[in-house]
Amino acid sequence: MNLVCELPMGISENEAKLFLAIKLYEINKIYLGKAAKLAGYSKSAFIEVLGQYKIPIFNYSAEELREEIITQLSKADN
Template identity: 40%
Template sequence: MRTLQLNIPDSVDLKDHDLSMIIASKLYQDAKLSAGQAAKIVGLSKRAFIEMLGKYGVSIFSTSETDLHSDINNA
């Protein structure tokens, strides 16, 4: 796993956990990480990560049209 150091201005009034959650949830939303991988970045269980996604404006449900058609066919 890579380590990345970010220099965040003091004017950004967010805790480190929130910044980690924002980055992990965005990578999850963009399908760059699985829920388990994103949860590991934040130091949460997969379940806890999924439960917190709504707070960061991320849905656990895919908005892809392809996924929607796949779900309909599987139903």
């Protein structure tokens, strides 16, 4: 699928792709790897960009995070 749009002055095509990828990732429409690819970045570089914009890479609720910690701790004990 192709999208054609006129960008505001001062916004490059690469910036537009990056901003689109960030927003789609932020609202959980695409996963990290897909967002990085859309933006033209490696996963690690995209994670750094997310950090610059204060966007978390983990979207756990408090309960999900608690369960994940318990799971990982129980695996470490085995």
